[in-house]
Amino acid sequence: MHPIFRSLGTVALVLCTLYSAHADTPVYRSTWVINKIYNHNHPLAAQRPNELASKIAKMQMSPTAFYNATAHLFFEDMNSWKPSAYTSYATGNTWISGDMQLGSMGATRDAAGNFVFDTIQFDEGYWGQYVWDVRRMAVSIVLAAKENGLSNTNQDQLVREFVDAYLSTMEDFRSSNEEKHFRLTANTTTNHIHELIKKSAGKTRLQFLAANTTVAAGNRKFINGRGTSKPSNTDYTAIQAAMADYIYTIALSKRFDPLYYKVKDIRTQSGTSIGNMGRKHYDVLIQGISTSTDDDVILELTQQNTSAVAIASKDAMPTWAYENHEGQRAARTMQAAQPLADALTGWTTLYNMPYLVREKSPYTTRLDAASLKTYSKFSGSVQYIGKILAKTHAISDKDHNPALSPYNIDKEIADIVTNKTGFKDEITEFAKQYAQQVQWDWTAFVEAGKAEVALY
Numbered sequence: 001m002h003p004i005f006r007s008l009g010t011v012a013l014v015l016c017t018l019y020s021a022h023a024d025t026p027v028y029r030s031t032w033v034i035n036k037i038y039n040h041n042h043p044l045a046a047q048r049p050n051e052l053a054s055k056i057a058k059m060q061m062s063p064t065a066f067y068n069a070t071a072h073l074f075f076e077d078m079n080s081w082k083p084s085a086y087t088s089y090a091t092g093n094t095w096i097s098g099d100m101q102l103g104s105m106g107a108t109r110d111a112a113g114n115f116v117f118d119t120i121q122f123d124e125g126y127w128g129q130y131v132w133d134v135r136r137m138a139v140s141i142v143l144a145a146k147e148n149g150l151s152n153t154n155q156d157q158l159v160r161e162f163v164d165a166y167l168s169t170m171e172d173f174r175s176s177n178e179e180k181h182f183r184l185t186a187n188t189t190t191n192h193i194h195e196l197i198k199k200s201a202g203k204t205r206l207q208f209l210a211a212n213t214t215v216a217a218g219n220r221k222f223i224n225g226r227g228t229s230k231p232s233n234t235d236y237t238a239i240q241a242a243m244a245d246y247i248y249t250i251a252l253s254k255r256f257d258p259l260y261y262k263v264k265d266i267r268t269q270s271g272t273s274i275g276n277m278g279r280k281h282y283d284v285l286i287q288g289i290s291t292s293t294d295d296d297v298i299l300e301l302t303q304q305n306t307s308a309v310a311i312a313s314k315d316a317m318p319t320w321a322y323e324n325h326e327g328q329r330a331a332r333t334m335q336a337a338q339p340l341a342d343a344l345t346g347w348t349t350l351y352n353m354p355y356l357v358r359e360k361s362p363y364t365t366r367l368d369a370a371s372l373k374t375y376s377k378f379s380g381s382v383q384y385i386g387k388i389l390a391k392t393h394a395i396s397d398k399d400h401n402p403a404l405s406p407y408n409i410d411k412e413i414a415d416i417v418t419n420k421t422g423f424k425d426e427i428t429e430f431a432k433q434y435a436q437q438v439q440w441d442w443t444a445f446v447e448a449g450k451a452e453v454a455l456y
Contacts, residue, residue: 125333
């Protein structure tokens with residue numbers, strides 16, 4: 001018997017009565033959910049078993065944690081959930097984030113030195129319907145607001161404010177080229193997001209290096225421990241070779257002198273988000289702009305898989321656009337969404353596996369949904385998120401690469417959403433229904449864990 005069905009008969013009754021809210025037949029949803037989670041994580045079990053165990057434990061802590069770790073379930077559901085009334089063929093070619101949720105947002109410093117609030121996670125980037133990003137964020141808002149003790153009425157209001165900001169900003173972009181220069185800084189924000197950007201601006205590279213490295217005999221090295229370990233000599237050599245290949249994925253206009261990328265030390269690291277825990281992840285310390293140890297740089301190499309979006313939008317993005325390399329796909333997504341993206345963004349291959357390479361920024365401050373305890377904080381934040389999501393979709397179209405995308409996505413979306421109230425109603429209703437589905441799925445997942453059903 002397959003291990004995911006072991007002891008399933010002892011799971012609470014909820015495990016055999018939870019049905020998909022969109023199912024045409026009474027499929028045992030709980031068994032399907034556990035099966036999908038097992039199949040998604042099991043291929044990684046051999047390489048990072050302890051990290052996967054930690055991931056599963058975190059997923060059991062709350063519906064929000066579960067949701068953040070299961071983008072693959074969301075896009076499985078988008079295959080069968082009632083489609084939006086506000087889509088077209090053209091809008092299905094939107095370059096979307098794929099894992100648009102509150103934890104994917106944060107403050108950081110861009111390549112021009114601006115401290116901004118923006119999307120900070122790109123692992124699932126792919127072409128699909130813009131509404132999937134809108135839906136996924138709306139559900140994230142409902143789940144977090146509920147966990148933070150906000151009322152059902154407030155939850156609905158927050159979703160509507162998020163969607164309204166998205167639509168209004170998209171409408172602005174349709175009649176201008178503002179998306180090419182749009183950014184949220186401390187000067188253009190208030191409330192919680194303003195404080196988040198200020199916090200990011202208050203960080204320094206030296207503080208970051210001091211927290212993660214040490215200098216001995218004039219050489220900077222990673223600090224031992226802190227959940228990291230030194231790779232084997234074989235892996236160390238392989239990573240150095242992969243780094244040499246990575247350099248050539250950076251555009252010549254952004255490429256530094258080869259000495260900039262000189263490897264000084266390497267450590268294995270855990271995933272930077274719950275969604276990519278279990279994937280191989282390495283931190284690489286490099287020389288930086290000078291021989292001084294004060295401007296050393298830490299890069300992060302993260303193993304990439306096929307985008308979860310492709311489950312619902314199979315073959316939508318031409319493979320030639322990213323040379324069938326999933327690390328390049330994630331890097332291209334970041335570069336499309338952020339014209340001033342990290343100049344160190346690139347990709348490489350290690351043991352035939354694709355990796356995204358980017359700087360581990362000393363300045364990034366992730367948005368913590370748990371900190372949005374009041375309606376005021378939450379409201380201001382979701383309105384800025386709506387603006388950023390509109391910018392992300394609008395700038396990734398022909399503005400980024402007309403040879404790749406022939407569409408003005410801002411115009412396509414603004415043109416099709418002629419009934420803004422109707423769209424807000426649709427998204428609000430979806431967010432409530434799907435958040436309830438996540439709650440049921442999470443309960444089934446927790447009960448399966450208690451029954452010792454294999455989850456990875």
